[in-house]
Amino acid sequence: MKINQSSRLKAQIEEEIATGALRPGERLDEASLAARFGVSRTPIREALQQLSIAGLIEHRRHRGAVVSAPDPKQLLEMFELMAEFEAICARLASRRMLVSDEVQLKKTLESCRLAAESGDTDAYYYENERFHQAIYTASGNTFVAEQAMALHKRLAPFRRLQLRVRNRMQTSFSEHKSIVEALTEGDGDLAASRAYAHVAVQGERFADLIASINRAAARQ
Structure with missing residues (x-):
């Protein structure tokens, strides 16, 4: 009990x-x-x-x-690893994706589109999570999928904050669309590079994320 x-x-x-x-x-x-x-x-x-x-x-x-509020260096390292996991899953999915996986992936992509058009960051967050889970499943590698999902959950608070950055939600959907295009074409290298770039937070994106974290902490 x-x-x-x-x-x-x-x-x-x-x-x-x-x-x-x-x-x-x-x-x-x-x-x-x-x-x-x-x-x-x-x-x-x-x-x-x-x-x-x-x-x-x-x-x-x-x-x-x-x-948990990791320091900027640790947070960057975590996102770097998350990006690697995404790239691995995308490359595997490009070769192993079943028809049912493709159907699910396109279904989640459409849900992301509708959420992005509504401007609802909370709705988009959940559809975004389902989108990434669909790629993990399509990879056909349960171990990698489990590791990717665990880190995905660990970074959830920060990924959610990132969606509140101006225009990030619309940009995220465009990146989703480009990843799906590469996957359906069976281009593993392109799918991997696009998946990596989608998750990696570098330069201005990382600065925006840190600023969002600091603003959230200031409201406590």
Whole structure:
């Protein structure tokens, strides 16, 4: 029972981190969370331990558990690895994609288009997640897909913030479209390079992301 309850709480807190309701650097007080969710502190403590293992929170001296806010260097390194995972999955998918995978990929692409046109960054975030999952599945490599998804979740709060940068959502959809074109043409190198560029945050994009994180922290 406790395991189920702590897992449910983990999912709820994880969702709040991913949606920005809990911001990077924000303190997670066990007593406050227990009161808000109507549970004892034990399952809250277990949920926070699970989130710590996943890398979404960290324990700091004198502050306790806080939403993980990696320094810029570490964050850049994480995005670099994420970009490599994306490129690997895209290259494999270009060779191994089944008809059903292609149908799902195009379905998620259309959903991304509709969300982008609506201007709803929250809706686009979830459709974007499904789009990337479709590529991971199409790669046919379960291990790489699992690793990519784990890091994808770890970076969720920051990827979500990135979508709030002016015109990023529309640019993201255009990049999705170009990746799908390369995949359906079976061009592995092109699909990989486009997938890498889509996720990598360098130069102005990285500066914009750091600025967004700093603004979020200032609103606490």
